[in-house]
Amino acid sequence: MRGYFKAKMTVAAALLASTAGMAAAEDVEVLHWWTSGGEAAALNVLKEDLAGKGIGWVDMPVAGGGGEAAMTALRARVTAGDPPTAVQMLGFDIQDWAKEGALGNLDAVAQAEGWDAVIPAALQAFSKYDGHWIAAPVNVHSTNWVWINKAALDATGLGEPTNFDELVAVLDKMKEAGITPIAHGGQAWQDATIFDALVLAEGTDFYKAAFVDLDPAALGGEKMAAAFDKLIKLRSYFDDNFSGRDWNLASAMVINGEAGMQFMGDWAKGEFLKAGKVPGTDFVCIRFPGTQGAVTFNSDQFAMFNVQGEGKQAAQAAMASAIESPAFQSAFNVVKGSVPARTDVPDTDFDDCGKKGMKDLAEANTAGTLFGSMAHGHGAPAAVKNATYDVITAVVNGEYSDGASAATALAEAVAAAQ
Ligand code: GAL
Numbered sequence: 035m036r037g038y039f040k041a042k043m044t045v046a047a048a049l050l051a052s053t054a055g056m057a058a059a060e061d062v063e064v065l066h067w068w069t070s071g072g073e074a075a076a077l078n079v080l081k082e083d084l085a086g087k088g089i090g091w092v093d094m095p096v097a098g099g100g101g102e103a104a105m106t107a108l109r110a111r112v113t114a115g116d117p118p119t120a121v122q123m124l125g126f127d128i129q130d131w132a133k134e135g136a137l138g139n140l141d142a143v144a145q146a147e148g149w150d151a152v153i154p155a156a157l158q159a160f161s162k163y164d165g166h167w168i169a170a171p172v173n174v175h176s177t178n179w180v181w182i183n184k185a186a187l188d189a190t191g192l193g194e195p196t197n198f199d200e201l202v203a204v205l206d207k208m209k210e211a212g213i214t215p216i217a218h219g220g221q222a223w224q225d226a227t228i229f230d231a232l233v234l235a236e237g238t239d240f241y242k243a244a245f246v247d248l249d250p251a252a253l254g255g256e257k258m259a260a261a262f263d264k265l266i267k268l269r270s271y272f273d274d275n276f277s278g279r280d281w282n283l284a285s286a287m288v289i290n291g292e293a294g295m296q297f298m299g300d301w302a303k304g305e306f307l308k309a310g311k312v313p314g315t316d317f318v319c320i321r322f323p324g325t326q327g328a329v330t331f332n333s334d335q336f337a338m339f340n341v342q343g344e345g346k347q348a349a350q351a352a353m354a355s356a357i358e359s360p361a362f363q364s365a366f367n368v369v370k371g372s373v374p375a376r377t378d379v380p381d382t383d384f385d386d387c388g389k390k391g392m393k394d395l396a397e398a399n400t401a402g403t404l405f406g407s408m409a410h411g412h413g414a415p416a417a418v419k420n421a422t423y424d425v426i427t428a429v430v431n432g433e434y435s436d437g438a439s440a441a442t443a444l445a446e447a448v449a450a451a452q
Contacts, residue, residue, distance in 0.1 A: 060345035061090035062353050064336070065111070066122035067104040069097040070282035072304025076370035080172075083362050089349055094118055099281045100223030100410065112136060117339035119346055120353055123169065125160045125412035126419075128337050132163035138338040140167040143351045147358060152376045156404055157333050160412070169335040170354035173363075173372035174395055177299040177332060177407045178231040178325040181285070181306065182318045186213055186294040194320045198235065198264060201323045205271045208294035216268060217284040217293035220277035222423035224284075225430045226409035228268065228297045229422075232261040235324030238403045245408040248418065248452065254445030262437030262444075265429055268297075288317065297322060299332065299410070303371035303387055312385075319387035321394070328403040329394055332410030333375060421451035 062084065068077045081091045096104040101124060108121055117136065131137055144150065144167040153161065153171060161169045180195075187194070190207035205215040218224065234241045236257040243252035252258065273293070276284075285305040287293035296302055306317055313319060321328075336357060338350040356362055363374040368383050373392045381389045398404035406412025411419055425444045434440040 060343070060349045061092050062119040062346075062349045063092035063094055064120045064122070065094040065096060065104060065108055065118040067096050067098055067101045068122070069095050070099075070280075070301075070305060071308040072282070072301065072306075072369070072371065075308055076304060076366055079362070079366045079369055080357070083356050083359075083365075084353060087352060087356060089352055089356075092119075099219070099221065102223065112339070117341060119341055119350055120336040120338055123335055123337040124332055124410055125406060126415045127411055128160050128169050128335055129163060130415065131337060131339075132168050136339055137163070137168040138340050138347065138350055140170060140338060140351065140354050143167075143355050147355060149358060152378050153358075154375075154377060154399060156331065156399065156406070157335075157375055160333065161335055169337040170357045171333045171335045171375035172357055173334050173367050173370055173375055175299045175301055175332050175334065175370075175372040175410075176329045176391060176395065177227050177410060178234055178322040178328070178330050179300050179302070180295050180297055180320050180322055181288055181302050182295040182320065183288050183291050183293070184314070184316055184318050186211070186291060187318060194318060195323045196326065197323050202267065205268075205294070209271065213291070214273040214287060214293040215271035215295070217287035217296045218272045218276045219279035219281045219284045220272075220427075220430060221279075221281075222427045223409055224281055224298070225427045226419075226423050227299060227407075229261065229265055229426045230330050230407050230409045230413075231297060231322035231325055232264050232268075233258070233408075234328055234330055234405070235264075235322060236261050238328045238405070241328070241330070241405055245413040245422075246405060248414060248448055250445050250449060253448055254441050256441075258441035258444060259437035262429055262434070262440040264437075265426070266434075266437065269430055269432075299407075300371040300387070300391060304369060307369065307371070307385075313387045319390065327398070327401065328405070329398040330405050330407040330412075331395070332407045332412045334372070417451040418448055421447040 084091055096107045111117055157171045161167055161171050186208055189211055190204050192204050195201040195204050208215040233244055240257050243249040281298060282305050284296050285302045288296045289306055289309045289311055311317055360379050363376050363379045364383050367374050373395055381392045408419060408422055425447050429440045
């Protein structure tokens with residue numbers, strides 16, 4: 035804890051020094067996993083914004099959707115006593131690093147810029163530790179989306195599906211048309227992204243009981259069995275080469291009409307936009323059938339590590355400040371597919387899917403139907419998240435023939451991980 039408060043004083047001093055022009059902010063070394071076309075386009079908005087402020091960018095990309103590989107690389111850097119300046123991080127991982135005393139303190143810039151009043155409480159739960167700001171939220175992604183190729187949907191003669199039976203009817207028509215109904219990447223975090231939505235579709239109270247409260251009766255009960263049975267059904271609409279496919283390659287299958295739809299967070303929209311596709315014309319964005327009115331979210335945050343030197347600390351404060359500026363919040367999220375981390379950013383520059391995303395988030399926040407995504411580290415700590423990954427992926431890989439046995443296994447795996 036001593037190191038913690040030492041960091042607090044030095045970051046504050048660095049901020050004051052840098053604003054007084056005494057310690058020029060140095061470059062920032064940033065560890066992230068934004069390597070797909072859409073992600074890189076959004077990242078460039080941040081790099082250029084910082085360059086305009088005289089802050090150079092030392093890139094440390096670690097490819098791998100969902101960030102598992104990036105977190106492994108981070109652990110190695112910190113163990114070697116050489117943490118990056120800033121790290122893209124999700125939810126409970128931020129809290130775990132804060133518990134280790136590894137993160138710097140951003141209170142000075144947060145208080146100077148009034149973050150407490152404009153960052154939603156659901157994000158602050160992860161951006162702060164012990165009442166101190168230790169990360170700067172960049173965005174709010176949500177995961178219960180379906181991205182549908184509009185020509186493929188129109189060819190079915192059916193409307194946008196609003197429940198599981200209507201979804202199956204659309205998928206069957208797409209299969210008859212000879213395209214891959216569901217574009218999927220067989221990686222644990224992607225399997226879990228679909229399962230987040232299936233659990234949410236069983237009911238918001240049920241999602242909270244199972245994936246936030248970790249209630250054993252919910253995890254092993256009938257509704258969870260029903261969610262797994264639906265996952266087994268959806269698995270029958272994947273193509274034979276889905277195993278190991280990167281998420282953005284699955285997005286490309288929908289973009290080019292080879293597949294009908296993808297169940298994925300709204301970073302997928304960044305791929306459609308990068309490909310020049312237009313919402314409502316080339317693709318439609320809908321909430322996963324049965325989850326309308328609710329949102330499972332994940333927020334990309336930059337956690338600032340304890341680094342030595344006033345110049346590095348000034349650069350951290352300047353990066354955090356740049357990230358939270360309303361203008362940047364709009365420019366970045368328009369490209370990334372997410373929505374702003376601040377509640378005071380207008381939706382003027384967002385497309386129809388972005389506008390829907392912002393509206394859905396505000397309404398879910400008010401209605402109490404906004405939940406952290408288990409698949410993306412906002413439902414429970416990593417040990418529990420990984421325990422759910424193991425069972426969900428086993429179901430996708432055909433190791434369970436019925437939902438009830440999978441639900442029993444899930445309850446046991448989560449109990450063992452706590
Ligand atoms: C999520 C992250 C997104 C995007 C996605 C695919 O966890 O929040 O920004 O990177 O992974 O890699």
